[in-house]
Amino acid sequence: MxxxxxxxxxxxxxxxxxxxxxxxxxxxxxxxxxVVDNLSSGxxxxxxxxxxxxxxxxxxxxxxLKDDLKELFRDQEVVFHLAAVHGGRGYIATHxxxxxSNFAIDHHVFEGCVSSNVDKIIFASTACVYPTNLQAxxxxxxxxxxxxxxxxxxDKYMSADIEYGWGKLMSEMQMxxxxxxxxxxxxxxxxxxxxxPRENETHAIIALIYxxxxxxxxxxxxxxxxxxxxxxxxxxxxEGSILxxxxxxxxxxxxxxxxxxxxxxxxxxxxxxxxNWHPAQFKFDTSKPVGALSRALDNSRARDRISWTPRxxxxxxxxxxxxxxxxTHKIEGKVTERTLLEHS
Numbered sequence: 576m577x578x579x580x581x582x583x584x585x586x587x588x589x590x591x592x593x594x595x596x597x598x599x600x601x602x603x604x605x606x607x608x609x610v611v612d613n614l615s616s617g618x619x620x621x622x623x624x625x626x627x628x629x630x631x632x633x634x635x636x637x638x639x640l641k642d643d644l645k646e647l648f649r650d651q652e653v654v655f656h657l658a659a660v661h662g663g664r665g666y667i668a669t670h671x672x673x674x675x676s677n678f679a680i681d682h683h684v685f686e687g688c689v690s691s692n693v694d695k696i697i698f699a700s701t702a703c704v705y706p707t708n709l710q711a712x713x714x715x716x717x718x719x720x721x722x723x724x725x726x727x728x729x730d731k732y733m734s735a736d737i738e739y740g741w742g743k744l745m746s747e748m749q750m751x752x753x754x755x756x757x758x759x760x761x762x763x764x765x766x767x768x769x770x771x772p773r774e775n776e777t778h779a780i781i782a783l784i785y786x787x788x789x790x791x792x793x794x795x796x797x798x799x800x801x802x803x804x805x806x807x808x809x810x811x812x813x814e815g816s817i818l819x820x821x822x823x824x825x826x827x828x829x830x831x832x833x834x835x836x837x838x839x840x841x842x843x844x845x846x847x848x849x850x851n852w853h854p855a856q857f858k859f860d861t862s863k864p865v866g867a868l869s870r871a872l873d874n875s876r877a878r879d880r881i882s883w884t885p886r887x888x889x890x891x892x893x894x895x896x897x898x899x900x901x902x903t904h905k906i907e908g909k910v911t912e913r914t915l916l917e918h919s
Contacts, residue, residue: 579817580605583651585693587636587684588658589629590617592774593699593766597655597813602628604817611636611647612658616918621773636680644687651691653820656684657699663778665797665916667703667739668864674739681746689757696761697820698750700828702805702872703740704765706733710867713801718873721765721828726751736867747828754826762823764816767832767872771809771892772899776914780806780842780893784900787846791910794854798865800840805832805871808892811885818881832872833885845890849897 584601588594589610594617601608602625610622613635622629634647636658648654658680660673667674681698688696704724709717724733726747735741746763753759770780786794815831823829840857847853877883887895 578605582606582653583609585609585611585648585651585654587611587654587656588617588699590614590619590621590631591657592621592771592778593769593809593812594655594657595621595773596771596809597657597816598622598629599624600813600817609651616661616775636683637676639683641686641690644683645690648687648691648693652694654684654688654693654696655699655816655820656681656696658684659699661739662918663782664864664866665782666777666918668737668866669916671738675742677739677742678745678749682749685749685753685759689753689759694760695820695824696750696759697816698746698761698763699816700743700747700763700765701740702765702767702830702832702870703736704744704747705736705740705870707736707867708734710870713803713868715869718834718871719830720873721830721876726828747826751826760824761826762819763826763828764819765828765830765832765872766807766812767830767870768804768806769809769812770806771896774809774896775918777916777918779804779839780896781900782915783839783843783846784897785904785914786910787843787850787852788900788904788906789908789910790852790854792854793856793858794843795858795860796839796843797860797863798839799859799861800843800857801838802865802867803836803838803869803871805834805836806842806889806892807832807885808887808895811887814886815877815881815883818883822881827880829877829880830872830874831877831883832874834871834874835889836869836871837889842889845893846897849890849894
């Protein structure tokens with residue numbers, strides 16, 4: 576990685592799961608980091624490791640004046656934009672209006688970067704920008720490529736995964752429009768089922784760990800358990816985001832995925848093996864939202880453009896995540912449905 580020493584960096588949503596890990600890494604690289612977060616889902620304790628080395632600003636970027644925006648990003652060189660209304664499939668499926676506000680949040684951040692002459696912005700996008708018809712067959716070996724949702728080509732038909740995916744895809748288009756009109760430089764990085772310490776139970780992996788740690792029996796799995804996902808450990812996401820900041824300026828989107836598929840039932844079995852417990856019975860709840868049936872990302876552009884490949888296998892990442900969860904979670908002996916659908 577190139578030198579980040581004394582580089583002025585803003586991380587929006589920096590108290591969140593991925594954002595806080597990114598902040599910690601940037602601090603270790605010597606960056607001068609400002610975190611902007613409204614703490615709607617982020618937590619100050621996520622920043623414990625770096626708190627005395629950063630500047631923290633509590634601000635809601637959905638409701639902010641232009642003058643405040645300009646001041647917020649004044650003298651900053653790089654912005655990592657992760658602030659968003661987000662969650663796992665259960666959350667985004669049941670909060671369609673809430674996640675639609677991301678379009679406004681993103682517009683304000685792009686506007687603030689332009690008005691303050693920020694050098695570059697890295698935008699946290701998602702695999703939900705891809706058409707669901709490319710992800711509708713269990714057992715598919717097709718890996719989603721960036722050109723399957725190309726925000727540079729507005730003359731072709733596009734599709735995305737529910738309101739959350741449409742919002743992110745539209746914001747990639749926004750980002751390109753700011754590049755065309757004002758010269759804003761940066762890169763959208765497309766995350767896929769990121770997981771790791773500090774994540775909450777509305778997201779897939781932590782939800783599955785939560786149920787196992789609480790000894791849920793019968794253990795309820797949303798869907799039939801055969802739906803497939805590409806899981807990316809948070810440290811790999813952070814490394815890829817920083818490399819994108821160093822090496823991509825033209826707003827070309829980059830996938831950050833492993834390219835490997837795992838069935839949800841197999842992930843549950845892996846979790847149970849790690850914690851040395853297994854339910855007597857599984858129950859499959861097909862009334863719950865499951866999203867795309869088979870999703871994995873092609874990461875060849877990441878290899879070519881930013882020299883990134885994931886370092887952590889799923890088992891390695893799960894072991895690290897479970898170790899963290901066991902040390903931070905207070906066992907109650909029951910699973911609360913609301914915890915899986917709402918931020919605490």
